[in-house]
Structure formats: structure tokens, C-alpha cells
Amino acid sequence: MQIKSPDFKKNARIALQDVGLQKALGNLKAGFPVKRSIAVDRMPEFEDLRDEARDLKNHILGNLDIYLEQFESKVIENGGHVHWCRTAEDAQKKILEICQEVDAKTVTKGKSMVSEEINLNEYLEANGVQPIETDLGEYILQLREDHPSHIIAPAIHLNLEDVSEAFHKHHKRPKSDDPAVLMQEAREMLRKKFVAADVGITGANFCVAETGSTIIVTNEGNGDLTQTLPKTHIVVTSIEKVVPTLEDMTLFLRLLARSATGQEFTVYNTLSTGPRREGDQDGPENFHVVLVDNGRSEMVGTEFQDMLRCIRCSACMNHCPVYGSVGGHAYGWVYPGPMGSVLTPQMIGIEKGGNLPNASTFCGKCESVCPVRIPLPKLMRHWRENEFEKHLTPSAARYGLAGWAFFAKRPTMYRMLSKTSNWFLRTMAGKKGKISKLPLAGGWTDFRDMPAPSGKTFMQQWKEGQR
């Protein structure tokens, strides 16, 4: 996927004028946050579970090597394989290699953001293996040659008309705008693909160390068909998804569904524990887990470690007023919203991803809904510090800040500056009480008036003895 994060401002401007997108974003706002709120209100212990989940994740991250190795040995014991991939390229190559071993022509895929992160579809296609997305949202996007704009509702930026149009064009059926008809159509199309696929690729929401199991949660059941029908099942996931026990997994499942969609439990919770055993009625003959690092281990032990607690629920973006204004594509890479603003600079570099952690008012709504209490604004601020230290902050902002700081560190001179600015603004406003156009402040006055100071500065008046 092409990186467009450096163009965030331009992307955002376009997104704000996109009528269809704005309509779709309106639906998002009225959906997930409301449902989450209802689900949370119905669970008195929710806040305690968040603490528990945060603490457990911190424990896991402090012992990541131990749990990953335990997970690996259990997978092997169950007859599966684990592949450690440091980079996205390593993971691409390994997955292609497994596909080629079984001479795969087509591959069905369950929804996986890690596969987006490693740009898997493009790579497989370029190497003669046809990937087929089976999650309805992802399937629609694949038909439209589009990318996810949200981590759990990938086609949230589209409206019914867009889907109807895409299906009509690709399925060669009469056009319909009935969601039930469209869904049935997708089912029929996908059914054949499920049966024909040589390999099934899924992600994993969690990897369980004590049993060597991986789990996916879906609301469509497509994941089950993806992973049980083909001869080979590849799980592509990342190292921070490991949890010690099944019991621990259930803690996260309770938080995940409620935080994400407001469900008490996701409809399908499917565990995979090794390949088909003797006497099993179904299941793959080969079971592979591709464990992707891609910069994550570098975050352990740093100020960004807290980000590795993320369970990909999407609550942060669902509640974010910036995401709600511009949608996911504006962020220009795989992970949007607050979690993406922290993760993306780690993966594509702060030089390219620097806009994202800056595009936040630090309103704190994301942190207030995060099920594992990731201090997202604080982590975005760490990126700004990182940028500042590397002299990547735009020079106008840098000089402006330095000029201001000179005064802010000298109270007497700061008073003079306030006094002068106060006088200047009042003069500009004249008798109107507001300023409609102010040089160098177009960012403000293009869209709103600047209320004028209502009198001399407080410090002046206080000194003059006014009360």
C-alpha cells in the first residue's frame, strides 16, 4: 500500500468535501459509540476489567519472550509450524513460500490488518497467487481496488449505493439496493471460492501460550470457512497478540466486543489448535503461524511500549472527533485514528508519519474509552518530542515557538508582549468587538471571527488597582 501519510493535510481537505464519505462517517458516529456506551453501562465491573487488562498486558509485555516461546513449543507439539518474521518482507516471503509448497492458485482470506500492514495481497498477486477476501467489507473493497479505512469496519467509508454499484459491475447481476439481496449475492460468489481455495489465511486476535491456539472473532463466520476448508491454514499475526492462558483470553474477549461494536460477545469466536488430528471431521492438514515483528520489539522497553497493549478494538477511532471528520483514508496508511497516529510513525518512520500525532487536539476521548488504558495523547506527544529533537518540526512552527518561549521565560517582557498584542488586537477590531481578517492568522480568521480583547490586560488593570 502506497504511503500517503505525508499528505495528511491535503487528504483531510479532500475528505471534508467528500459528500458520500461525510454521510458514511455520520453513520459511524451514530453507531458504534452509542452501542458501546449501552454495553458498558450494563456491565458494572467494566472499569475494573480495564485495569485488569492493562495490568495483564503489562505483565505479558514484560515477559514477551517467555510467552512467545511457550506458544511456539505448543504449536509445534500440536503438529503446527511457527515462523518468526522480523520484517514485513520476511513475512511476505514466508507466506508465499508456504503457498508455493502446496502449489496454491487461490487463497481465501479472513480479515487481517497485519496482512494489510505487510502488503500481502499485492505481493501474492504479483507472484501468481490470487488472494480472495472473504470478510464482506474486505470483499467489497477488493472489488473496488480500495483499502480499509477502519480496522474492524473496513468499508465504513462507503454507502449502500457504492456497494450496489460494485456488485452490479463485478457480479453481472441486476442492480439491487437491498442489503439482504447484496449479502446473498456475496455469499453465492464466495461459496465457490471457499471450496476451491488451496490455502486459507486468517489473522489472530490472540495467541494462547498455554495451548498453542490462535483465535479469531468475526460476525460473519467467513473466518471459519477460510480456515477449515483448505488444506493449509496460515495464521498471520503479530508478536504482541500472545496471552498466557485461555482464561486470560476471555478477559480480553469481554472487553474487545463491548469496546468495538457494543456486543456482549462477538458472534463467532473460533479457536485453531494445530492441524487436523486423527479422527477430526474437518480442519486443515497444515497449520502455520507467521509471527510478525515489524518494529514492535523495538517498542518494548521504550516510552511507546504501552501501545503494544492495543487489542485492535477501534474504540479510539470510533470516538475520535478528528477521525470522525476526515475518516481513515486521510491518515494515509494502514492504521488510522489515534492508535494509528501512534503506531504508524513507528512503522513507516516519523519523517513520513509526523503529521498524524500532530493532528490531535489531545481531547483525551480516545484514552477515556481504551479498554487497555493506553495513554494515547501522551504517546502522540512523545512523537512530537521525537520530531522536535530531530528538528523535523516545520520551521515556521519552530521559530514561532522559539520567539514565544523567549518571552514566556521572562515575566516582565512577557507582560510587555501581552500589553502590545492586546493593544494591537483592540486597535484592529476598532469598535466591532471582533476581527474578521487578521494577517498571519488566516488559519483562524478564514473560518471564524477573532473576538477582540475586552480591555487592557488584567495585569495592567490589577496593577492600576482595579478590582
Add this chain to the structure above:
Amino acid sequence: MPNAEHHPRVGLFVTCLADMFRPSVAFATVRLLEQAGCIVEVPEAQTCCGQPAYNSGDKKTTQEIARQTIAAFEGFDYVVGPSGSCIGMLHYYVDLFEAGDSWKQRAEDLKARAFEITSFLIDVVGFDKISASFEGSVTYHDSCSGLRQLGVKQQPRTLLGKVENLELKEMEEAETCCGFGGTFCVKYPDISNRMVSNKTEYISNSGARTLVGGDLGCLLNMAGKLKREGKEVEARHVVEILAGMCDEPAIGEADYDLAKQL
């Protein structure tokens, strides 16, 4: 707090925006503190809380400003200001210094004494004898830092409830950010504009005649947008109403007596 029971000595954290744009907010804060039995002083050595530097990633400048502010307010029983955002910044000072640094302890000490005005009145001194009257309906915007960092939610509403004739009409999404965000509003003006446009719609849908809030940054942003849109809603800081100091025109209103002030 030692010796703070009867007449606490309070250092007023004026805040840049109150100082420069709306002195009446600082005067109203002083009046409320005095009504609550406090002795108020305004330390000369204060400037800005340092938030512009902090949020721009300039940690060194933030530390320098933090040390200056900590020193300026040492010795006061409390530090009170008319802004959740600026007081919230004072609370962040503890994160700026390493454990073992004596400034960390001093920052902890400041944090324990620093309060947003409505929270101070209700949570610290238990003062709610508001003797003000306000004709008309108001709607309250919860500014982000006050709300989520300092837990300011009920306090201003409790106090507004004591104002004679005042009717509170809650808006939808009162807790959603208005899009100000300090430098955010000029760095990302298009997004900020969308956010504040959403906000002014909620404000006018509430049917209230006056928008009230606890942070001048947000209020200047929303008032500026309301003016630009020609909406008939005026904006005031909550302390102006609580202190009964509404003689002055609302934020961005026309009839300032310019001749007198220049």
C-alpha cells in the same frame, strides 16, 4: 492543608487568555475566591503554563517554564485559575522531571495545590453561596482537559444551579471537543473548522441563548464561529455569571467602550 481552613491564601493563575482577551474573567475569579473567604494574590513572576511548548514537543522549554511557575506559586495554600486546560498543564509538570530531581517533588507539591476555579469552590472549600442572577437560558460546554483530566463536570453545573433565574439547557455532545486544541486550530484549520461547526450546531440546537464554558480558548473558538455564522448565541466564561459580572458585553460582542480602554 495547613492554615488553610479559615482564610486560605490563594495564588491566582491568571492564564494568558484571560490576561490578554478577557480580564473580567480573572476579576470574576478573584471575586469568587474572596466570596469564598480566600485571600487572593497575583504573583508577578507568572507567565504562561507552558502548554504550547509541551504540546509542540519542546520539553526543555516546558521544563524552564515549569520551574518558573512552580517557584512563583510556592508558599500559597492553593493555586487557582479559570481554566481546566492551564491548571491541567500545571498538573503535568510532575511528568517533566525524573525521579530524584528535587523539581519533581516541588511539582508534586504544586499539583496537590492547583485547582480549576469551579472545582476549587465545590471540592476544596465547599462554597456554593452564589449571589448572582442571570436572565435567560445557558448551555454548558465541557472543555476536554477540565473534564477528562481534572474531573470537572458537576461542579460548574452545581454552581450555575444557584444562580437566580438561570435555566440550564444541556446540548447534545456537550463533552465533544470544540476543535480548538491550542495550535491545532491553526495547524489543521479545515479539521478544526469542521469540529467547531458541529459544535455550534449542537449549541444552537440546545435553544440556549448563552454558551457557557470554563476555558477561554474553547470559548474564543466557539464564540468566533458563532459570530461568523451569525448565530444569535452569546458566549461567556462561567465565572462571569457566577460572580455576577455580566455588565461587560459577551465574548466578541460589539459595544466595548473603546475610547475608555485605549
